[in-house]
Amino acid sequence: MxxxxxxxxxxxxxxxxxxxxxxxxxxxxxxxxxxxxxxxxxxxxxxxxxxxxxxRKIKLKANVLSSISRDLSIYLNSGISLLNALKLISQRYKNDSKLNPFFLSVIAYMDEGKNLFTALQLQKIVELPEFYLQSIKISEDGGMLESVLVELADYLKEQDKLNKQIVSAMTYPAFIITVSFFMVGFMLSFIVPKITAIFEHNDQALPGITKFVIEAGNFVNSYYHIVLIFIITIISLSIYILKNFPKVKYKYDTLLLKLPFIGSLIEIGELSRFAYMNSILIKSGVPVVQAFKLGSNILKNSVIKNLFLSASKKVVEGEKLSTILDNSKIYKIDIAFIQAVAIGEETSQLSAILQNLAELYSTKNKDKIGIFLTLLEPMFMLIVGGLIGFIVIAMLLPIFSMSF
Incomplete structure (x- = not known):
């Protein structure tokens, strides 16, 4: 208000x-x-x-929420009360138009005698992840707030690193695609028409490949604005459909999982995220069933998300997660993950096993992203070079056969 x-x-x-x-x-x-x-x-x-x-509530970046969580845990470990710790942290954001009201709101509720979880729920400025709120709630009740805040800070920091790595991975391809788009557009708009004028002047018969490039150049020159609008519309419409039509998103995610290398990269990333989140929640005292549900909701791929959400419902009935995943017809995840979960369930060390799995799959994911980046550069250079080479060859063929 x-x-x-x-x-x-x-x-x-x-x-x-x-x-x-x-x-x-x-x-x-x-x-x-x-x-x-x-x-x-x-x-x-x-x-x-x-x-x-x-x-509309604002969403905090993972690195900001991680920093706040870590600072809060440090103050609490130093013997400073929770309320005073929040007041100290709020000083750092006193000039922030959104975070300052957020802290002041939380502090005001806590001044009224409410606990941190309730204060975070009641404030209307920042939208916090459900798993974060539930972790705070359980840890406050169990007197483990400091340690859980450290775990949450580590998790959010890792997610921030992963997100930045993905953005970095996509920056180069996006740059190459943009440059190649403008290069091809420039050649079709300026270079090809000038060479075409020479062919028309000599009334020369042209090969099919040359005619194709010339027609493409004429089309770009005449309808470039329509082409741009069409491309922007297709991209915007695709994003809208994926966000608002779950069935289409599910089919799209299914297709992604079937792609060589990309599918494996997505699966490993999702398993790492699920394992890490659940290790924190279970360690914080969140019931296993609730932890599985909360951990599933942070997943981005709807197929794997549906797999774990479905499994969490069956766990309520007394089935083991490893058995459910092994028998699932929704999607077959890495058998090593299932076997490790089974060991954790048998030894009652599920939280520790999940943490180890999270570290293992996180390392695998980083290695695969590194390989992906290494492969992207020559692949895109080959595509761009091939496209430009195609246009150049198409223009040179008639010149070589020209009789003066």
Whole structure:
């Protein structure tokens, strides 16, 4: 909600302004933090656009949430109370338009006597992952908040590294594709028409390959704006369909898992994510069934996500996860993962086994991404070189056969 206020600053000067807060208590906490003595407080009536924007919670980047979690655990281990630790961390974000209200809101709720989990749930500014909230809840009840915060910080840091690695992996191909697109467009728009004029002047018979390139050049020159709109529309429509049509997303994810190398890369990444998250949740005291469900919800591939969600429902009935995964017809995951989980279930060391699996698959994933990056460079160079070479050859063939 947006509030308007009038009050006095630390110098006694009358001031007025507006602040975003989820409650009057949250607003008062912000004003207290700014050393403003309020005189009047009124709810503002925002426009339709602002109403929409105010209802939307922001999502924190993994590295930011990791940093906050780690700092909080350090303060708690130093003997500082939870409330004072949050106040200390909030000082670092006092100029952040979103995080400052978030901290002040959480602090205001905790000043009212609520615990951290409840305060995080009630605040309306930042959208926190469900697994994060559940880990905080269980760890607070079990008196393990400091250690669980460290585990969560490590997990989020690893996810941030992985995300950056994936972005890095896609940056070079995106650059090559963009450059090749403009190079081909330039050749078809400027180079090919000039050479075509020479052929027309000599009234020369042209090979089929040359005619194809010339027609492509004419098409690009005449309809380039339509081509650009078409490409942008296709990309936007594809993203929209994948986000809003689960059945299409499921088929798309199924296809990805069947691709050589790419499928293995996706599976290993998802198994690493599931294992790491569940090792933290189970270690924090979250019941195994609930941990499996929460761990499944963070997965990105809908096929593997559906596999583990389905398995979590059967675990409630008393079946073992390893048995369910082994007999599943949804998707056959790595047998080594199933066997390791079976050992963890038999020895009651599932959390430790899952942590080891997470580290193992994380290392495998990094190695595969490294190989993928190594292969991408020559592959794209070959594609771009082949495409440009095709155009050059198509233009040179008639020149070589030209009779002067």
């Amino acid at each position: 947006l509030f308007k206020y009038t009050g006095f600053d630390k110098d006694g000067k009358l001031i007025k302004g507006q602040l975003e807060a989820e409650s009057i208590a949250g607003l008062k906490a912000q004003l207290k933090h700014k050393k403003i003595i309020y005189k009047t407080i009124n709810k503002d009536n925002p426009s339709i656009f602002n109403k929409f924007s105010l209802r």
